[in-house]
Every structure is written in structure tokens, then in C-alpha cells.
Amino acid sequence: MTEQATLDLNSSQFTIDRISQEVLRRLADLQPAPVVDDHEPVPTAVNGHLELKTPIGISVRHVHLCPEHVEILFGKGHSLTVYNELYQKGYYAAREQVMVVGRKRCIEKVRVLGPTRPFSQVELSQTDALMIGMKLPIATDGSDPACQPITLVGPEGVVTLPGNGNGGAFIARRHIHLSDDMAKRLGVKNGDLLDLDIDGARPTTLHGILVRVKAGWLTEVHLDTDEGNAVGIRSGQTGTLIVPQK
Template identity: 45%
Template sequence: MKQVLIGVSARHIHLSAEHIEVLFGAGYELRVLKELSQPGQYAAKETVAVVGPKGRFDKVRILGPARPHSQLEVSRTDAFALGMNPPVRESGRTEGTPGIKVIGPEGEIELQEGVIIAARHIHFHTADAAKWGIRDKQLLKVRVEGERSLVFEQVIARVSDQFALDMHIDTDEANAAGVTTGDVGTILSE
């Protein structure tokens, strides 16, 4: 069986180095709160506020390290609370998405774009993908068992020698399936 651990992603933001400096001050470096499942990725101690047309969230966790472009990832429920309708997108594909105001302790920025609902995906190390015959960008189906068992469809395979095997879904998807971080899904054969 092709089994994968599931990680549930709550709302979070990725920031560019330039935006970190605007929000926290010149030369500021994010501090590691906790390492994440993907090598080199971490939840930072720092948080920011985000303000949409109808609502705001305080204490939105920053994930590090800095990225080339800033991006806010929310669930559909979060988007409703903010008064927004962002598309479901693969991380990093922010062109044509809505923007949002981001407030830090030392300044604020108005992102012109960058708010997405992250598409469900599985990170595969190249060795795992090769072992299971999975290619980058392939769409997969993953079954989760339990009281609210279901099959997630259109799960994007993301393959890199920089990744560790891990599936990511958002809080709405996790709630619908009764899944928590550390639960296991089974990749169904095509």
C-alpha cells in the first residue's frame, strides 16, 4: 500500500525578505518556533495581522525561511471571514489573485496579490515518487478512513529531491474528513 502521513495546514503566511524588513525592521531575521515536515521549513515565532475587506485575523503565523514572493494561504472559511474569494491554487502561483493588508510591529504592506486557498498536495522525495511510479504534477486520489472517511481527488504530486513524503490539506478539508495531523492516507492506484 502507498501510505502517506497527512499534515493539516492552518492559515499562514510566507513573506519575502523585503516584506519581513518592512513589517519587523531593517535586518530583521525570523526566529524558529518549530521545524516543519519539509526540510529547512519552519514555523516562525513571529506573527502578523491580515486585514481583508470584511474582517481581519491577528496572530497569523509566518512560515520561514523568506520566499521570493509573499503569499497568504487561507481556508475557504477563512476567506469568507475576510470577505474575499481567492482561487484554489498551487503554492507560488499567485498571479491574478486578490491582495490583502499585512500589519507587523514596525510597519505594514498592501499585497497587490498573493491570497490563495492552497490546493491539496503531496510532497514526494524523488526516491519515493520513483518507487511508486509517480511523476511531478500528477493528480492523485487519496483515501482516508474513519468516521467520516472519504476520498480526496485532484491531489497534486509535487516531486523534488528537497522534499520529504507528506500530504498537506487545509483545516476545512481536515474537518470534513475528521482528519488531524499525523493521520494516514492511502494513495489509490490509477
């Protein structure tokens, strides 16, 4: 091999090494940043308060059932089956549906949400309540004494929820799900009330968003269909949570 040929070979090897290094470097740049808690928004400080871009879920009328009521409505030994997973991990819309019996009318095919709970409860919008001729309180869950008695009909049986703090019908209070980590970062606790700014064609601020905290929850505001329609928001859109700093 001539001296010139050796030089050429060395220089082409050098070029290949350079290209390989460059390709590896660019591939490394393309790797996504390590995910801390997938899709969780990051609070930003604005004029002395914190703002958090928050996904909004619109809750359509639904029912939660205790295991005993699942068996009465759908048959002995029956358990709920998954229709589709909800945004919150471990929660799902079930295949099972029931008829909700009001004073003036019934609503058929009301979706059951899983998993089962200690108490059964029916969450309707104000529009639903008016349609079926019932006056319902705004509440957080079926343990609220203001919840109203209501009857559910399934393919295999009927149950009447007694109300009075032992499961019943109500209109869900607007709320936000937060993990304990996110609550700590925001400096809020269970039961606090916050504001949510809504942009778009119907810009609005919703007050009194109830904070609910549980380890593992993803950040998500829940409104009902009346609230979503009133502010022009559909599931999956976002609002801005305003968190005052004391």
C-alpha cells in the first residue's frame, strides 16, 4: 500500500467515526426527556400566585354501585366489566347500565362507573334533575345527608337508594383531583376551594372548585355536562387553575 492510500484509508475511517459519533449524539438529543409523572402539568408563578394548566373532564350522568347492588341489579355473582378506561388510572366506565327512575320521568341507559364503592350513588346534572322532576342538592358524594332517595332498575332487579347520607342522588360539586405530591407543590389541601379560568368563545372564571387529594391521582378538573356546555368546554380541553400563595 502506498503512503497516500494509507492516509486516505485513515482519513475515511476518521470520517466514519466522526459521522457515527454525530449520529449517536443526535439520536441522544431525540430521546424524550425522562418523564417524572406522565403528562402532569407544571405550576408556574404569575404575579404572586401559581397557575396550573389543567385538563378538564366532563362527567356525563352516571351511577356508582356497591357490590351488593351490582348483584341485585345484574344478578347473583355478577361483577362490573370494563367498557373503557377513564383518565384516572384504575377507574372505568362499565358495560353495565341502569335505568334511573325519577318522579316525572325515567332516564334509561345511565352508565355505571367502576370500581364498586361502599355506597351507591347517582350523579345527575341540574337539567337531568328538572327533566325527571326531582330537586337535587349539590354535593360531593352519597354520604351527604341532603342526597335524595332514588330508584335504579337493572336487567335482574331493582334497588332504591335511601338518601339521607346512605347513598342517593345529587348534582356533583365541581372539583379537582390532585395527587398528594401536586397538592404539596401547590400548597393546597383536601376541601380547599380554587378558581378555574376558562378561555375560548365563552371565557369565564369558575369559582369554588373543590380540591380532592389522593396519592396517585392525575391532575384533572371534573365539571358536569351543564357546566361544560355553559362555558363551552368539552372533555380533554384545559383551563387555568389559579392558586393564591399565602
